[in-house]
Amino acid sequence: MISYESYPIMLNLSEIEANCVVVGGGKVASRKISSLVKATSQVVIISPEINPKIEKLLESHNLKWIKRPYQYGDLQGAVLAFACTFDPEINSEIAKEGKEKGVPVNVVTSAEESTFYVPATISRGDLNISISTQGASPALAAKLRRNFEQEFGQEWEKYVEFLKIARIKVKNQIPDSDTRSYIFNKLVEDDAIFDQVKDTNRKDLEYFCDKLLKQLIENGRQQDETKNRD
Numbered sequence: 001m002i003s004y005e006s007y008p009i010m011l012n013l014s015e016i017e018a019n020c021v022v023v024g025g026g027k028v029a030s031r032k033i034s035s036l037v038k039a040t041s042q043v044v045i046i047s048p049e050i051n052p053k054i055e056k057l058l059e060s061h062n063l064k065w066i067k068r069p070y071q072y073g074d075l076q077g078a079v080l081a082f083a084c085t086f087d088p089e090i091n092s093e094i095a096k097e098g099k100e101k102g103v104p105v106n107v108v109t110s111a112e113e114s115t116f117y118v119p120a121t122i123s124r125g126d127l128n129i130s131i132s133t134q135g136a137s138p139a140l141a142a143k144l145r146r147n148f149e150q151e152f153g154q155e156w157e158k159y160v161e162f163l164k165i166a167r168i169k170v171k172n173q174i175p176d177s178d179t180r181s182y183i184f185n186k187l188v189e190d191d192a193i194f195d196q197v198k199d200t201n202r203k204d205l206e207y208f209c210d211k212l213l214k215q216l217i218e219n220g221r222q223q224d225e226t227k228n229r230d
């Protein structure tokens, strides 16, 4: 029998016309909802009770709360579901409905019954570092996240923003894919560029980018000429 692995993706939930259903209103549900609201406002919470943190999120993000226990059918039309009750049997029922309806379900009491896991994550602008042990050790995922948080400071946000600006410019200006790829690799290999970006004001980023690209394009040309001569 083939043994499959999990498929890691980044999901643009706000672009999908469907709800994320969170069943349960305790500590774990509030952690999942806190990260969900960064991605979408289409969040429906189903629980007889919710904790104060979720209450605040409900108000600030205009979420929907259905104040009752889970019942079969709650996953109808959902894009994702989170089974966050303390009752493993209820969570199993939610997982079963998800499998039946093709809705991925995260079961917080059982890695085995989950059809997706939430990784530990750090974000620096467009840079996202996600760590998953697929349920083998959530504590390790959290510890590694803390380590990466130290290693990847806020300056990475500006650096990735700069790389994005550069990428758009290079794609617009350079038709040859070898030269493009030479420049993209140079931009990430040279630590001096990282240091310079770090010390450049956001408003000067574009100017710095133009200057640097001019230089890199010239270097690329010179290399091509040398190659053609040899």
Ligand SMILES: C[C@@]1(CC(=O)O)C2=NC(=C\c3[nH]c(c(CCC(=O)O)c3CC(=O)O)Cc3[nH]c(c(CC(=O)O)c3CCC(=O)O)/C=C3\N/C(=C\2)[C@@H](CCC(=O)O)[C@]3(C)CC(=O)O)/[C@H]1CCC(=O)O
Residues within 6 Å of the ligand: 031, 032, 106, 107, 108, 109, 110, 111, 112, 114, 116, 117, 118, 119, 120, 121, 131, 132, 133, 134, 135, 136, 137, 138, 139, 140, 141, 142, 145
């Ligand atoms: C990453 C993170 C994301 C998040 O939840 O946002 C996350 N768990 C986190 C923390 C954490 N969870 C637990 C502890 C206590 C120590 C320990 O048990 O190790 C700690 C540590 C802490 O709190 O620091 C207890 C726990 N977790 C699960 C079970 C059930 C089981 O094992 O079957 C039990 C036992 C419950 C019980 O005691 O009965 C299951 C899952 N937890 C997952 C994700 C998924 C697998 C992720 C992976 O392995 O990659 C999965 C399968 C499903 C899911 O929930 O998505 C978040 C860190 C965020 C961060 O800090 O950055």
Ligand SMILES: NC(=O)c1ccc[n+]([C@@H]2O[C@H](COP(=O)([O-])OP(=O)(O)OC[C@H]3O[C@@H](n4cnc5c(N)ncnc54)[C@H](O)[C@@H]3O)[C@@H](O)[C@H]2O)c1
Residues within 6 Å of the ligand: 023, 024, 025, 026, 027, 028, 029, 046, 047, 048, 049, 050, 051, 068, 069, 070, 084, 085, 086, 087, 090, 107, 108, 109, 138
């Ligand atoms: N996956 C993880 O990351 C992780 C981490 C720690 C703990 N856990 C496990 O997750 C479970 C939940 O933890 P918690 O701290 O959030 O618990 P909690 O007791 O604070 O919250 C449980 C919530 O579920 C609601 N609930 C109970 N029965 C329900 C039903 N039938 N329908 C809808 N809602 C219902 C309750 O009203 C409550 O709001 C625990 O069993 C815990 O062992 C998971």
